[in-house]
Amino acid sequence: MLEAVSQGYGSTVVLDRLSMSLRPGITALAGPNGAGKTTLLRTLATIVPPRSGSVTIDGRAVDGERAARTVRSQIGYLPQRFGFDPHMRVVDFVTYGAWLRGVPARDRSRAVSEALEMVDLISLRRTRMRKLSGGMRQRAGIAWAVAGRPRLVLLDEPTVGLDPRQRLHFRKIVAGLNDTVVVLSTHLIDDIAATCDRVIVLHGGRVKFDGAVADLAATSTNDLPGHTELERAYMALLPTEEQHL
Numbered sequence: 531m532l533e534a535v536s537q538g539y540g541s542t543v544v545l546d547r548l549s550m551s552l553r554p555g556i557t558a559l560a561g562p563n564g565a566g567k568t569t570l571l572r573t574l575a576t577i578v579p580p581r582s583g584s585v586t587i588d589g590r591a592v593d594g595e596r597a598a599r600t601v602r603s604q605i606g607y608l609p610q611r612f613g614f615d616p617h618m619r620v621v622d623f624v625t626y627g628a629w630l631r632g633v634p635a636r637d638r639s640r641a642v643s644e645a646l647e648m649v650d651l652i653s654l655r656r657t658r659m660r661k662l663s664g665g666m667r668q669r670a671g672i673a674w675a676v677a678g679r680p681r682l683v684l685l686d687e688p689t690v691g692l693d694p695r696q697r698l699h700f701r702k703i704v705a706g707l708n709d710t711v712v713v714l715s716t717h718l719i720d721d722i723a724a725t726c727d728r729v730i731v732l733h734g735g736r737v738k739f740d741g742a743v744a745d746l747a748a749t750s751t752n753d754l755p756g757h758t759e760l761e762r763a764y765m766a767l768l769p770t771e772e773q774h775l
């Protein structure tokens with residue numbers, strides 16, 4: 531949960547007194563380039579403390595580094611461009627994620643196998659990361675983020691660079707996480723329509739829309755560009771000069 535959270539860099543305000551409460555299910559975080567999606571995810575991941583306002587994760591106020599360290603065991607954050615040792619085997623990469631979140635040693639191997647099964651990489655568990663295709667790497671990243679089943683999963687533009695088949699596969703994986711609080715940032719309106727229950731549209735540091743995907747689609751009018759109701763409704767939320775996806 532965020533309450534009146536502000537965030538920025540130098541004199542630039544990126545998030546302006548933002549409040550939101552997240553629930554289990556898949557929430558899309560949409561908005562034009564520079565809207566602050568990554569900044570919001572990094573704030574939720576407790577990587578950067580807010581300039582003002584409060585962040586509560588899993589019922590605990592994140593009011594300092596000590597509290598942040600405790601709640602991080604319940605957060606799986608996959609940055610847009612995540613790093614890995616190319617020589618690492620897939621299983622070791624995912625085990626590393628579980629270890630970072632403090633999954634106890636006795637549970638780690640089961641947690642890693644579960645995560646690899648979820649993303650369909652169990653047969654490639656011994657393969658080196660550098661040998662994986664882009665889509666497979668992205669799936670390994672998701673396994674890294676969900677191993678040990680953290681309560682909050684944050685995925686930053688997870689479908690960028692994936693081909694249509696890989697995107698369909700991704701949607702199937704994410705659908706399996708609907709008992710977890712999942713926030714995924716995306717520019718792709720059809721990914722939102724196919725995967726998410728809820729959509730939060732950010733623009734100018736503020737929340738422009740927060741509600742059910744179907745409710746956003748229902749606000750669409752025919753006088754704006756877009757191929758679907760949802761695209762047109764999304765466009766209507768952005769000032770004219772910023773109507774790009």
Ligand SMILES: Nc1ncnc2c1ncn2[C@@H]1O[C@H](COP(=O)(O)OP(=O)(O)OP(=O)(O)O)[C@@H](O)[C@H]1O
Nearest residue numbers: 539540542544561562563564565566567568569570
């Ligand atoms: N480390 C930083 N230092 C200074 N400014 C930054 C930094 N990171 C982001 N910004 C600025 O903050 C604003 C929000 O950036 P952010 O990456 O959160 O947006 P975004 O919605 O994720 O964008 P995109 O869709 O392009 O990934 C942008 O104007 C960006 O230039």
